Amino acid sequence: MQSETREYQKVIDYVSQMIADGQLKIGDRLPTERQIAETLSIGRNSTREALRMLEHIGMISCKRGSGNYLTDNVSRSVSEMVHMMLLLGQTDQAEICSFRRNMEKAVCRAVLDGKTFSRWETQVAEILHQACETQEREMQIELDRRFHYLLIQATENRFWIALLEPITDVYRKWIDAALQSANDFVKGQLQIEHQALFRALQNDDYAACEAAIDRHYDYVDAELSKSSK
Structure with missing residues (x-):
């Protein structure tokens, strides 16, 4: 052996x-x-x-x-590892959601420290504009997904991207299900926090980024809690 x-x-x-x-x-x-x-x-x-x-x-x-x-598909193994940890009871939804909240704060810090947001600002703004214009639930969910993926891409750090995208893929399944059942008020608040996060990145204001992320994930966690009952 x-x-x-x-x-x-x-x-x-x-x-x-x-x-x-x-x-x-x-x-x-x-x-x-x-x-x-x-x-x-x-x-x-x-x-x-x-x-x-x-x-x-x-x-x-x-x-x-x-x-x-x-190939460059190493991130697949990260996703498989997280799924296996869930199956074996080595982690759970609450831990992954907490990790994702804190990682989004770290992503914003990386974007601000790297001064990279200006190169992604137009794309993010377009997604936010589309989200305000559409009433179609499936499109709203897709635009929410694109918004958070773009934040990761905006770090322009390949390690961040390789690590966080597969974890986000696991997390997104829960988010998509929660957004399907969310009422119009919650959907509106999530869009408000997306806009607040966008402005904070424009203004190079990390404290405002943290606050917007916390408000956003407070709504998300509340919806996840409802959907799991």
Whole structure:
């Protein structure tokens, strides 16, 4: 078993080194299983299993009849991890919602510190305008989703994006269900807080960002509490 583990690690180290050396970029095809096995002097079975492990965590994708390709879907494994933690009872909705509230504050801090909001301001403003114009519930939910995703994108920090987008995907399922049942008053208040957050980012006012986020998530948590009963 230890020998197999060392062989798995050889494959992972080999692929990682190829990336570090610039021999592999996103979209490039990896050497074949046979080539890797021969290069590392290890068994084909161990090579195959190691590649499947890399595929499972989203580092590579397998195209039947074509080979294995380097991909950038590592965030998938984060989402799967959160789902597994929920299934095993290692976390719950309340903990994830609390994490998401605090992470949105951290996202705003990153946006303000990086002075990046001006590059995203027009896109965010357009989403807020569309949200005010539409009465269609499904579109309102979609625009809410886009608003929060854009805030993450506005950090322009790839690590933030890779970490938070899959967690948000888990969280969004609950939010979408809660927004489906929310009354017009609650929907209106959520839009008001989106506008307040937008102005706070424009004004480089982190305290106002925090306050708008807390008010927003107070409404969200109240709706989640109703929908879970």
